Amino acid sequence: MRVGLLSQWFDPEPGPASLPGVLARGLAKRGHEVRVLTGFPNYPTGRLMSGYRMARRMEETLEDVRIRRVALYPSHDASPVHRVATYGSFAMSAIVSGVDALRDLDAVWVSNSPITVSLPMWFVRYVHKVPVVLHVLDLWPDSVRASGLVAPGRTLRALERGMSAWCRGMYRSAGRIAYISPGVGDLLQRRGVAKEKLVYIPMWADESALTPAANDMRAELSIGPDQTVLVYAGTLGETQGLTALVDACAAVVDDRRLVCLVAGSGVAEESLRQRARTSGATNIRFLGRLPKERMPALMATGDVHFVGLRPTSMAAYTMPSKVQATLASGRAMLVAGEGDVATVARQSGAAVTVLPDDPVAIAAGIRAMCDLGRDELRDMGRQGRAYYARTFSVEAGVERVEAALLHAKGMRVHL
Incomplete structure (x- = not known):
């Protein structure tokens, strides 16, 4: 044709x-x-x-x-x-x-x-x-x-x-x-x-830019082998529920296992940085917008990737592209959302789902992911990769x- x-x-x-x-x-x-x-x-x-x-x-x-x-x-x-x-x-x-x-x-x-x-x-x-x-x-x-x-x-x-x-x-x-x-x-x-x-x-997903075996950035960022890395990569806007993520990270700052990496740019970037400073979320590192060629390494660095959607009239129907990208990368997810995105997350076997825009629920989800350990999170990621191959x-x-x-x-x- x-x-x-x-x-x-x-x-x-x-x-x-x-x-x-x-x-x-x-x-x-x-x-x-x-x-x-x-x-x-x-x-x-x-x-x-x-x-x-x-x-x-x-x-x-x-x-x-x-x-x-x-x-x-x-x-x-x-x-x-x-x-x-x-x-x-x-x-x-x-x-x-x-x-x-x-x-x-x-x-x-x-x-x-x-x-x-x-x-x-x-x-x-x-x-x-x-x-x-x-x-x-x-x-x-x-x-x-x-x-x-x-x-x-x-x-x-x-x-x-x-x-x-x-x-x-x-x-x-x-x-x-x-x-x-x-x-x-x-x-x-x-x-x-x-x-x-x-x-x-x-x-x-853009599978050419997402390879599960890619080298990660842990050594470059001085992240220890016993630490669990939570990554958010994408637009820093109002609809992604990132203020709740910052507050959740502040609530678990006592858990030395957690490192949260936030990569991207957007209209909410400065307010999120300020929120992290005032809330004491010292476990968050803002990386700015990374070039496209570094994204496979960032995806591989994350033991868990955050997907958030604030409750709105359309949140139940929204499917963020980072869901497919994370599944294709063979990584686990922490999904703070309802509706279709939560259904896919549960079906994939690669995610823990929590209530959206709720720092307490997100903090509990973070602790649960840390308690699972990196080996179990890798197993969840492999299940997600297989689900992606079948579905997306x-x-x-x-x-x-x-x-x-x-x-x-x-x-x-x-x-």
């Missing part, structure tokens, strides 16, 4: 932004011609990555994948105005300078995050007559409400009504709609999406997306 990918985020951006690149390479390895329409890389710092210079558009070919990048306003700070400018500028640039790259294809896979990607998606669907597989990676307007970027009130309610109508238009235009966790599928049906349109395609692997994910694209291609005659 000749297939396209439409995503604002793409390699070399790290973390969840790297996952469309994994899909593109997987499809290319299966013999498909793959074209990508994306933006210039700036996630998660909001600064253009080294080696790139902003231009109206740029063509690249990476590992047999043809990529067109279009200009955008790079930002990833806490300003709603800047976020709108980032999302809107990509959407408009994609229409003006990018959508012709997705002409004459059999089908296009679209990441729905952010929903402004709908503008070039609709152009591809209705003008170029190319069928679309829409992958619902974020729920809208739920994500806006949970982010706290817009204060509760009349403005937020109006925004939610508009975004809900916008999403209904996206769902109508897609030939196939993929969802990443069971709860999301149920919610989409309640919002009027026909069951026959829906297909369960959970997300995968790149091979399985690419095969599911390929099937959805083939289904959409078959619908082309009705366009």
Whole structure:
């Protein structure tokens, strides 16, 4: 097939932004011609990555994948105005300078995050007559409400009504709609999406960057062999429940077995550092944002990895990408969350689950993990790796997306 990918985020951006690149390479390895329409890389710092210079558009070919990048306003700070400018500028640039790259294809896979990607998606669907597989990676307007970027009130309610109508238009235009966790599928049906349109395609990890046998950083960080390392790696924001993690670490500071490593950046970074200082959480070390090539070593350093979700209206449906990344790395997890993420954690055999945003519960979970010991935690990690291979692997994910694209291609005659 000749297939396209439409995503604002793409390699070399790290973390969840790297996952469309994994899909593109997987499809290319299966013999498909793959074209990508994306933006210039700036996630998660909001600064253009080294080696790139902003231009109206740029063509690249990476590992047999043809990529067109279009200009955008790079930002990833806490300003709603800047976020709108980032999302809107990509959407408009994609229409003006990018959508012709997705002409004459059999089908296009679209990441729905952010929903402004709908503008070039609709152009591809209705003008170029190319069928679309829409992958619902974020729920809208739920994500806006949970982010706290817009204060509760009349403005937020109006925004939610508009975004809900916008999403209904996206769902109508897609030939196939993929969802990443069971709860999301149920919610989409309640919002009027026909069951026959829906297909369960959970997300995968960037397996090339996650190797269970990678060298760790324990010696470099002067961590003893008898100490248990708890790692949080990712965005330092408000929705991850990290304030509760800091308070929990302060509550177990008397347990010399624990070392907590926090790696990443985000709008909450400075407040978390201050919270650790004032609470006496001397067992936490903030590492800042590490380069992508150091992530395997960091993953291997952690005996346990923390996954947290503050209780919000959408927390029950959210599946953080670090769940798959941790399982693929063969490491145990401490999951402070409810709903789908807690269900997967328990099914994997690789996790202890506790109540979210609850320092007392998280502290008890930390002590329980330390009591298990590093050997038992390694056994849990091996169970998680096997569960990942069965459930979330790149091979399985690419095969599911390929099937959805083939289904959409078959619908082309009705366009």
